[in-house]
Amino acid sequence: MIELEPVIGLEIHVQLATRTKMFCGCEPVFGEDPNTRTCPVCLGLPGALPVINERAVDFGLRLGLALGCELADRSIFHRKNYFYADLPKGYQISQFDEPLCSGGFLDGVRIHRVHLEEDAAKLVHSSASGRIQGADSSVVDFNRGGTPLAEIVTEPDIGSAAQAREWLSLLRTTVKSLGISDVSMEEGSLRCDANISLRPVGETTLGTKTELKNMNSFRFVEKGIEAEIERQRELIQSGGTVVQETLHFDPRSGSLTALRSKEEAHDYRYFPEPDLLPVAVGPEMIKAAQDSLPELPAARASRYEDDFGLTAELAQRLAFNGDLGDLFEATAAIRGAGSDAKLVATWVNGEVSSRVEEGSDQTVEPEALAELLGLLEDDKITTAAARGILDTVIEQGGSPAALVESQGLEKVGGGDELSAAVDAAIASDPEAAAKVAAGEQKALGPLVGLVMKATQGRADGGEVRALIISKLAGS
Amino acid sequence: MSTDITKLSVTETVAAVAAGDISKANLHATWLDRARLDDLNALSWVADRVKLGGEDGPLGGVPLGVKDLFCTEGVPSQSGSKILEGYLPPYTATVVEALTEAGAPLIAKTHQDEFAMGSSNENCAFGPVLNPWDRGRVPGGSSGGSAAAVAAGLVPWALGTDTGGSIRQPAALCGVVGLKPTYGSVSRYGMIAFASSLDQAGPITRTVADAGLLYSQMTGKDPRDATSVEHPDSVEPVVPMDLTGVRLGVPEELTGEGVEPGVREAFEATLDLARSLGATVAPCPLPHAPHALSAYYLIAPAECSSNLARLDGVRFGLRVDPDEGLDGMYGATRAAGFGREVRRRIMLGTYALSSGYYDAYYGRAQRVRTLISQDFDTAFEDFDAIVTPTSPSVAFELGSKTADPLSMYLSDFCTVPMSLAGIPAISIPNGLSDGLPVGFQIAGPAFSENRILGIAAALEDGLKFDGSPAWIA
Ligand SMILES: [Zn+2]
Numbered sequence: 001m002i003e004l005e006p007v008i009g010l011e012i013h014v015q016l017a018t019r020t021k022m023f024c025g026c027e028p029v030f031g032e033d034p035n036t037r038t039c040p041v042c043l044g045l046p047g048a049l050p051v052i053n054e055r056a057v058d059f060g061l062r063l064g065l066a067l068g069c070e071l072a073d074r075s076i077f078h079r080k081n082y083f084y085a086d087l088p089k090g091y092q093i094s095q096f097d098e099p100l101c102s103g104g105f106l107d108g109v110r111i112h113r114v115h116l117e118e119d120a121a122k123l124v125h126s127s128a129s130g131r132i133q134g135a136d137s138s139v140v141d142f143n144r145g146g147t148p149l150a151e152i153v154t155e156p157d158i159g160s161a162a163q164a165r166e167w168l169s170l171l172r173t174t175v176k177s178l179g180i181s182d183v184s185m186e187e188g189s190l191r192c193d194a195n196i197s198l199r200p201v202g203e204t205t206l207g208t209k210t211e212l213k214n215m216n217s218f219r220f221v222e223k224g225i226e227a228e229i230e231r232q233r234e235l236i237q238s239g240g241t242v243v244q245e246t247l248h249f250d251p252r253s254g255s256l257t258a259l260r261s262k263e264e265a266h267d268y269r270y271f272p273e274p275d276l277l278p279v280a281v282g283p284e285m286i287k288a289a290q291d292s293l294p295e296l297p298a299a300r301a302s303r304y305e306d307d308f309g310l311t312a313e314l315a316q317r318l319a320f321n322g323d324l325g326d327l328f329e330a331t332a333a334i335r336g337a338g339s340d341a342k343l344v345a346t347w348v349n350g351e352v353s354s355r356v357e358e359g360s361d362q363t364v365e366p367e368a369l370a371e372l373l374g375l376l377e378d379d380k381i382t383t384a385a386a387r388g389i390l391d392t393v394i395e396q397g398g399s400p401a402a403l404v405e406s407q408g409l410e411k412v413g414g415g416d417e418l419s420a421a422v423d424a425a426i427a428s429d430p431e432a433a434a435k436v437a438a439g440e441q442k443a444l445g446p447l448v449g450l451v452m453k454a455t456q457g458r459a460d461g462g463e464v465r466a467l468i469i470s471k472l473a474g475s
Numbered sequence: 476m477s478t479d480i481t482k483l484s485v486t487e488t489v490a491a492v493a494a495g496d497i498s499k500a501n502l503h504a505t506w507l508d509r510a511r512l513d514d515l516n517a518l519s520w521v522a523d524r525v526k527l528g529g530e531d532g533p534l535g536g537v538p539l540g541v542k543d544l545f546c547t548e549g550v551p552s553q554s555g556s557k558i559l560e561g562y563l564p565p566y567t568a569t570v571v572e573a574l575t576e577a578g579a580p581l582i583a584k585t586h587q588d589e590f591a592m593g594s595s596n597e598n599c600a601f602g603p604v605l606n607p608w609d610r611g612r613v614p615g616g617s618s619g620g621s622a623a624a625v626a627a628g629l630v631p632w633a634l635g636t637d638t639g640g641s642i643r644q645p646a647a648l649c650g651v652v653g654l655k656p657t658y659g660s661v662s663r664y665g666m667i668a669f670a671s672s673l674d675q676a677g678p679i680t681r682t683v684a685d686a687g688l689l690y691s692q693m694t695g696k697d698p699r700d701a702t703s704v705e706h707p708d709s710v711e712p713v714v715p716m717d718l719t720g721v722r723l724g725v726p727e728e729l730t731g732e733g734v735e736p737g738v739r740e741a742f743e744a745t746l747d748l749a750r751s752l753g754a755t756v757a758p759c760p761l762p763h764a765p766h767a768l769s770a771y772y773l774i775a776p777a778e779c780s781s782n783l784a785r786l787d788g789v790r791f792g793l794r795v796d797p798d799e800g801l802d803g804m805y806g807a808t809r810a811a812g813f814g815r816e817v818r819r820r821i822m823l824g825t826y827a828l829s830s831g832y833y834d835a836y837y838g839r840a841q842r843v844r845t846l847i848s849q850d851f852d853t854a855f856e857d858f859d860a861i862v863t864p865t866s867p868s869v870a871f872e873l874g875s876k877t878a879d880p881l882s883m884y885l886s887d888f889c890t891v892p893m894s895l896a897g898i899p900a901i902s903i904p905n906g907l908s909d910g911l912p913v914g915f916q917i918a919g920p921a922f923s924e925n926r927i928l929g930i931a932a933a934l935e936d937g938l939k940f941d942g943s944p945a946w947i948a
Contacts, residue, residue, distance in 0.1 A: 040564075040565065040566050043790060044785045044790070045546075045564065045565070045566075045785075045790075045791065046546065046552070046554070046559065046562070046564070046667040046668075046785065046786075046791075047544075047545075047546040047552075047564070047568060047664065047665040047666055047667045047668065048664070048665075049663060049664050049699060049700050049701065050701070051698065051699060051700075051701045052701065079781050081780075081781050081784060081828070083784065083787060083801075083802075083805055084801075085789055085801055088785060088789070088790060089784065089785045090781070090783075090784020090785050090787060091781050091784055140789070267829055267830050268830075269780075269781070269825065269828035269829060269830070269833075270828075270833075271777060271778075271781070271828055271833070271837060274670075274671035274672040274702075274778055275671050275700075275701060275702060276701050276702075277701055277702060
């Protein structure tokens with residue numbers, strides 16, 4: 001059977017956090033009453049005209065610089081014509097063949113282009129699924145309509161669903177560090193579509209691609225792409241052919257459904273927007289954008305290597321995921337110069353990242369994490385207990401020291417309590433004890449398990465083993 | 476016995492108001508009485524009373540007729556279309572606001588061809604406007620209501636818009652003055668768009684001085700219109716220019732075949748007048764001008780096909796919903812709401828922008844447009860102004876061209892090239908042919924409004940055109 005490899009390109013929409021919308025003076029605010037943030041321009045009333053938001057252009061330039069793009073000194077807005085209820089003018093003002101930024105590169109993935117456009121309004125359908133199929137009626141909320149978007153299009157340089165997720169996470173970190181967007185997938189200020197195709201390993205021509213939409217969390221990006229790769233793989237290997245279509249990923253069922261092909265058959269009749277002049281980007285605008293650039297993730301990673309002695313891999317893992325990087329830096333700072341930054345890094349990258357969904361508010365505060373790791377480093381609690389405390393703190397908040405106190409989670413060691421627990425374990429499983437006494441190390445496991453159970457994980461495994469062996473050796 | 480206010484030009488009225496000879500109350504009452512005499516279907520709406528704006532503005536409180544397509548808050552703004560019947564905008568167009576502030580308050584809205592598409596006003600969804608010189612004839616279009624209302628003395632002056640001739644041609648057919656300004660010198664914000672890269676608001680008045688006066692308060696960069704610009708000159712009160720040594724160019728391409736004999740005669744006579752006032756007159760080539768109409772009828776429909784997409788029955792205006800989903804509503808609403816000519820141009824424009832045809836049609840038309848602009852640039856190296864008849868014919872009979880859109884399109888043959896080049900042009904009445912007015916067009920380089928108004932005023936003095944036969948008694 002031919003071995004197939006996935007080829008993935010991403011299209012990312014980032015809502016820019018400008019004070020006003022892309023082409024009018026309305027302030028886009030998330031969660032307001034419907035249709036309270038509108039004006040003749042963003043409602044597409046007769047006679048109203050758009051005016052380019054200069055701040056959005058500045059944000060676009062910053063993004064272009066951060067992604068190593070070439071910035072066009074002249075770029076053009078086009079009208080993308082199609083009818084839909086969420087599109088008040090019957091066209092979207094977007095960019096076509098002269099985008100603001102083109103070319104570029106981020107961590108092994110080439111950027112095709114970055115352009116600016118306006119967001120559509122929000123449709124609310126009355127159906128149970130919230131989708132238009134089966135809805136009796138739909139209402140339109142124009143509050144979101146006209147919000148500035150930057151669309152980032154990559155080249156098809158991504159080879160797996162996991163890489164897509166990681167790369168998207170790096171992109172999010174980059175955008176967030178620029179301060180130009182909230183980049184929240186939950187609230188829709190970061191949206192990702194994927195173009196996916198498969199080809200035999202070694203081939204260079206691209207296979208037929210499908211477009212996957214509506215993956216509204218990092219986890220769903222990975223799951224959705226994975227599901228589509230599998231669907232295509234099965235299809236090709238059973239002799240079928242992939243049809244170019246747009247698929248909708250349903251995160252609840254994990255299923256992929258094709259959008260009706262009629263929705264696909266668009267001729268957008270692009271032409272230059274006659275209500276706007278070309279965007280002229282002067283050297284002073286570029287300089288302003290350059291001056292505003294913060295430390296980018298790659299620079300941050302090398303700083304972690306230099307300042308904290310982290311391995312390149314660990315440094316990158318933290319720096320490329322901004323939330324983790326922020327938590328790491330804040331926690332390390334609280335713990336102070338003399339403490340073990342590598343312990344913090346390992347915990348943030350391992351224990352914390354496996355428990356906290358990227359971008360989620362339910363996480364651990366640096367103060368709590370610093371306190372927890374302090375207890376661990378001072379040998380007051382065991383690693384197992386620390387993990388349990390982290391679960392509780394993420395779920396309910398609170399102070400780790402207080403939890404240790406109130407729930408009696410201090411490590412049991414040396415004293416009578418541990419000795420008694422070991423004696424009880426030996427007494428309750430004499431068969432295992434006899435084997436250990438005969439030098440059979442494998443039989444230690446059940447005894448250690450009994451002690452751990454009795455002490456609720458508060459004992460150190462190594463110490464327990466040593467104590468059992470010494471007691472049985474003396475018997 | 477007080478002065479007959481209605482017989483004064485606006486410029487004279489403003490002076491009389493300033494001198495205290497006319498009260499604003501009297502001024503407004505007199506003109507409201509006139510507006511209520513409309514029997515030409517020129518006016519789509521008349522105010523109950525004139526609301527004062529800028530009390531002491533330079534326009535003296537002389538009330539203004541405004542073409543239907545300008546959005547006016549709370550006042551029907553329908554752009555001559557059934558799809559916007561009774562539409563009350565929540566805001567007022569920048570230029571109307573500016574003129575109210577400058578002392579020209581709104582008194583009436585005027586009928587027009589639907590979405591400004593037409594040269595006869597027969598495409599108005601609310602019935603054709605009649606020409607006050609002969610009620611069996613058209614007033615021209617698309618600003619036919621404004622031109623007829625000014626000619627008939629229903630309003631002292633009016634705003635029109637010009638996309639390919641929509642101010643100048645009806646001004647010519649109704650025997651009044653119409654100025655199409657430089658593209659960008661007047662804000663388009665609040666004008667219900669036909670073709671964005673061509674639409675421009677301008678005055679329709681009884682005298683050249685009045686046109687200059689109204690225009691002087693219309694210009695300026697509007698932060699709400701990205702294509703608007705500050706006029707490099709201040710627009711001065713119009714003074715007839717000394718034509719000695721002024722070089723007038725006559726493009727053979729726009730003055731030859733197709734121009735009616737009566738129009739030609741009047742044109743030649745006006746050229747003689749210009750010579751007698753010291754001007755030189757010489758042929759001036761505009762080699763690409765004959766292609767202007769073809770380019771225009773690709774660019775304007777292309778833009779309108781997109782501009783009119785917002786009329787979809789979702790947020791305002793007519794909605795026809797046969798309960799066949801969203802597409803069904805779009806189709807039914809637009810089929811019921813748009814007239815034939817509008818539908819024709821939407822289809823033309825949609826086709827011209829379609830993928831695979833874009834370069835051959837829209838792209839090529841834009842290249843022709845550039846060439847036409849370059850023709851004018853070259854011409855203005857040797858000439859101070861270019862003159863042509865405004866319309867190749869006088870007002871034609873109602874219904875005579877409705878079955879033949881191409882012959883209707885030819886009405887704009889002499890005016891479209893200037894629209895494509897974005898340059899200013901004025902039409903003044905320069906005589907009668909068989910008792911119907913003829914128009915004379917003077918075009919200049921971008922922002923040369925002071926110059927062409929001065930030339931127009933000099934000729935106006937010599938022509939002594941009498942517009943009184945059109946007056947409603
Ligand atoms: Zn708005």
